[in-house]
Amino acid sequence: xxxxxxxPIIYILFLMLPIxxxxxxxxxTTGEILSGFSxxxxxxxxxxxxxxxxxxxxxxGYFNSIxxxxxxxxxxxxxxxxxxxxxxxYRFLGDKQLFFWLLTNRMAPAAVxxxxxxxxxxxxxxxxxxxxxALAHCLFxxxxxxxxxxxxxxxxxxxxxxxxxxDGYSFPRFFTKIFLPTIGAGVGVAAFFCFMFSxxxxxxxxxxxxxxxxPIAAVMTKTASSAGxxxxxxxxxxxxxxxxxxxxxxFVRHNIAKGFALGRV
Amino acid sequence: MKPSYQKAWFFxxxxxxxxxxxxLIPMMTVVNYSVQETFGNNLFFWEGVxxxxxxxNSDRFHAALGRQFLFTGIILAIEIPLGVAIAxxxxxxxxxxxxxxxxxxxxxxxxxxxxxxxxxxxxxxxIGLLGYFMNHxxxxxYNMTQSPLAAWMTIVAMDVWHWTxxxxxxxxxxxxxxxxxxxxxxxxxGASNWAVFRYIQLPKMKRVLTIAVLLRFMDSFNIxxxxxxxxxxxxxxxxxxxxxxxxxxxxxxxDLGPAAAMSLIYFAITLLVSWLFYTLMMRxxx
Numbered sequence: 001x002x003x004x005x006x007x008p009i010i011y012i013l014f015l016m017l018p019i020x021x022x023x024x025x026x027x028x029t030t031g032e033i034l035s036g037f038s039x040x041x042x043x044x045x046x047x048x049x050x051x052x053x054x055x056x057x058x059x060x061g062y063f064n065s066i067x068x069x070x071x072x073x074x075x076x077x078x079x080x081x082x083x084x085x086x087x088x089x090y091r092f093l094g095d096k097q098l099f100f101w102l103l104t105n106r107m108a109p110a111a112v113x114x115x116x117x118x119x120x121x122x123x124x125x126x127x128x129x130x131x132x133x134a135l136a137h138c139l140f141x142x143x144x145x146x147x148x149x150x151x152x153x154x155x156x157x158x159x160x161x162x163x164x165x166x167d168g169y170s171f172p173r174f175f176t177k178i179f180l181p182t183i184g185a186g187v188g189v190a191a192f193f194c195f196m197f198s199x200x201x202x203x204x205x206x207x208x209x210x211x212x213x214x215p216i217a218a219v220m221t222k223t224a225s226s227a228g229x230x231x232x233x234x235x236x237x238x239x240x241x242x243x244x245x246x247x248x249x250x251f252v253r254h255n256i257a258k259g260f261a262l263g264r265v
Numbered sequence: 266m267k268p269s270y271q272k273a274w275f276f277x278x279x280x281x282x283x284x285x286x287x288x289l290i291p292m293m294t295v296v297n298y299s300v301q302e303t304f305g306n307n308l309f310f311w312e313g314v315x316x317x318x319x320x321x322n323s324d325r326f327h328a329a330l331g332r333q334f335l336f337t338g339i340i341l342a343i344e345i346p347l348g349v350a351i352a353x354x355x356x357x358x359x360x361x362x363x364x365x366x367x368x369x370x371x372x373x374x375x376x377x378x379x380x381x382x383x384x385x386x387x388x389x390x391x392i393g394l395l396g397y398f399m400n401h402x403x404x405x406x407y408n409m410t411q412s413p414l415a416a417w418m419t420i421v422a423m424d425v426w427h428w429t430x431x432x433x434x435x436x437x438x439x440x441x442x443x444x445x446x447x448x449x450x451x452x453x454x455g456a457s458n459w460a461v462f463r464y465i466q467l468p469k470m471k472r473v474l475t476i477a478v479l480l481r482f483m484d485s486f487n488i489x490x491x492x493x494x495x496x497x498x499x500x501x502x503x504x505x506x507x508x509x510x511x512x513x514x515x516x517x518x519x520d521l522g523p524a525a526a527m528s529l530i531y532f533a534i535t536l537l538v539s540w541l542f543y544t545l546m547m548r549x550x551x
Contacts, residue, residue, distance in 0.1 A: 007354035011433075012368050015426060018387040019371070021394045025386055037397045079279040086276035091269045098277065100543065105288050107535045109487040109528075111508040115515055116291030139287040142280055200376045202490050217376040221494070231386060238379040245374025246367075253363045 019242070025235035033231050048236035058237065061216035064130065065199065066244065068213065071134035073194040076141040077149075077187060084149035085175070089158065102143040110203045113139070118207050128210045136204050141194045148193060152186025185255050192252045199245060216241060298525035316526035326527065328502070329510040330534075336506055337485045340424045344481060347425070348432025349470070353462070355437055366437075369430040381494025384423045409496060413503035416496050420504055423491060428481060435477045439470035479542045486535050507531055 025033060026048055027041040052058040086092070087099060117136055118127070126132040160182065164174040180187065206218040220237050299316055320326050356362055375383070390396040390408045399407035409416040443465065451461050489508040492498070498505035498513070505513070511531065515524030 005354065005356065008351055008356075008365055008369075011351050011429075012365065015369065015372055015430070017394065018383050018426065021387050022383045033392060037392055037401075039394075075283075079283060082276040083280040086273035089267060089270075090273040091267045092271050092273040095273075098281070100540075102280070102284060103543070104536055104539070105284055107483045107487070107539050108288070108532055109489070109508050109511075109535065111487070111489050111511050111515075111528075113291045113295075114512070115521070115524075116294035117287075119294060120290050135283070136287060138283050142284055146280060196374055200374065202376060202378045217378045220382070221378060234382055235386060238375075238382055241376050241379050242371070242374070246371060249367055249370050249374060253367050 022235050023239050025231060026239045028232055030230055030232050045232075048230075048232045049240075051233055052236055052240065057219060058216075061214060061219035062240065064209070064213050065205075065215040065217070068130040068133040068137070068205070068215070069195055069198040071130060072137045072141060072198045073191050075134060076138055076145045076194045077191050079138075080142055080145035080149055080190065081180075081187075082175075084146050084153055085179075087146065087150045088153035089161070099146075102146060106140050106143050108139070110201065114203055114207045117204060121208055127208065128212050130213045132208045133205045133213060133215070134198075136208055137198045137201060140201075141197055144193055144197065145190045148190040149183070149186055152183045152189070156182055188252055189255050192248060192255075195248055196245065295525045295528050298521045299529055300522075302522050316522045317530070320523060320526050320530060325510070329505055329507050332503075332505065333486065333507040336420070336424075336488075337482060339421055340428075340485050341478065341481055343421070343425055344429045344432050345474070345478060348429050348477070349436050349474070351429070351433045352436035352440055353466070355433070355440075357441060366434065369433055372427050373430055377490035378494045380423065380427055381491040384419065384426075384491075384495050388419055410500055413500055416500060416504050420492050420495060423495060424485065424488070427491065428484070431480065432474075432477045435473040436470050439473040440466060443469050475542065475545070479539060482542065483535065483539060486538075 024039075024041060027044050027046070028038070029043060029045050029047065032038065032042055087095060121127050121132045121136070126135070156179070160178065161174065164178050165171075169178070202215065202217045205215045206221075209215065209218065216237065220234060300313060301311060355365060372380070385393075387393050388396045388407075388409060390400055396407060399405045406412075407415050409419045447465050448461070451465060456464075487508060488506065489512065492504060492506060493509055493512075496504045498509045508531075511524060511527050514520050514527065
């Protein structure tokens with residue numbers, strides 16, 4: 001095994017190169033970027049970051065993204081929990097079909113839904129709100145959360161439920177006091193994947209927002225085209241979008257590999 | 266055997282309502298558009314299945330579909346073997362495991378348009394790291410806004426960069442679930458590395474690998490944002506994959522009827538291929 005450890009090292013180097021370049025760019029002045037190639041920033045500048053932290057359009061982009069991503073994660077995991085329990089413990093009419101139908105929504109190209117989504121959320125007066133994006137992202141995050149949670153719940157022996165009921169626990173009390181703590185890791189992993197897919201998605205988020213709930217990624221595209229392509233600013237904004245993901249991933253580092261492996265398709 | 270309990274439907278109801286709201290209503294809208302012609306002003310005329318007929322016979326659709334399958338085929342052929350190879354070479358325990366996993370998962374957590382923008386900056390011919398290296402160190406003429414081949418190599422490299430880690434994580438999860446006793450038995454029998462891989466590791470990874478192929482198929486078949494930001498479908502139409510063409514028709518030309526018909530056919534193809542995977546997987550499990 002030891003001999004081959006250079007393989008992951010080379011792979012990680014390959015992964016880090018574009019990220020390094022983005023971070024390096026973010027500390028360069030526009031003049032330096034356009035004047036030619038330099039491996040390291042020659043004159044370090046924090047101007048690009050200063051622009052982002054002082055302009056409300058920029059920093060509200062981050063808040064907006066974080067608000068709807070958190071909302072979506074909470075909604076998805078909350079409604080997925082009882083559903084996953086039903087799928088893992090009982091048979092009922094149409095359960096297999098329902099499970100597959102849920103998964104098909106993970107397959108729908110977002111491009112297909114962009115325009116109808118705009119019309120739907122305009123019709124119910126939710127256009128340009130955080131909750132609209134949070135609800136729209138449920139389309140692909142709920143099926144994923146059900147899938148992951150069902151896998152984790154399947155690993156908990158049924159005797160746990162039965163013993164608790166014999167001991168006189170009511171169902172809600174059993175679920176919150178005994179069952180949830182048992183599958184804590186699963187809830188963490190499901191929340192992580194919901195966060196991740198809501199955070200990286202842009203097409204629907206952009207379609208459903210205009211001003212008040214505009215995600216950071218959409219602020220970036222707009223600035224890129226209107227401000228004459230300020231590469232340094234774009235790089236700084238991009239660098240900052242990596243940070244929330246990096247923080248979240250650090251917390252679930254021990255469980256992330258387990259997340260999909262335990263899931264049933 | 267799980268007990269039969271019809272009231273379990275109540276547990277599933279919230280999920281059903283939320284997903285149906287997001288899936289069925291837009292889907293009905295799309296179906297509605299696909300059989301009508303509109304000239305704006307909310308005037309619609311019945312068109313029947315003519316959009317579907319036109320689309321299925323159009324060279325533009327065939328070309329975009331062909332490019333889509335080519336792209337998905339290439340990235341699956343690279344990412345799956347590469348991901349397995351990296352997972353096999355990963356350390357099994359120690360602090361390096363966590364470090365490796367966190368660093369490897371990082372690309373997956375970057376918003377998709379930032380991925381596109383990042384690769385754009387990375388590959389700019391004179392000021393990007395890769396672009397500079399190719400043009401001025403290796404002396405290869407590399408400019409993805411000019412050459413379709415360079416554009417294709419760049420989008421493939423970007424997707425490999427972005428998603429190979431998913432295959433690594435899944436394969437790795439499959440590998441660590443193999444008990445040490447299997448390896449010890451293989452050692453006693455004097456099994457070669459290849460035999461260990463073929464008869465112990467590969468069968469144990471089969472299930473997670475199927476999931477990996479399914480997920481990579483679905484996501485690469487639906488890819489839009491990254492490629493749109495990076496190449497915009499160009500140069501010419503060389504990297505105009507299905508979803509990019511779809512958005513061009515729907516939002517660029519505002520041809521709602523043809524775009525809706527295309528959406529439905531697109532979705533049907535994704536569904537069909539995924540269903541094939543799904544049934545194969547279910548059969549393997551039982």
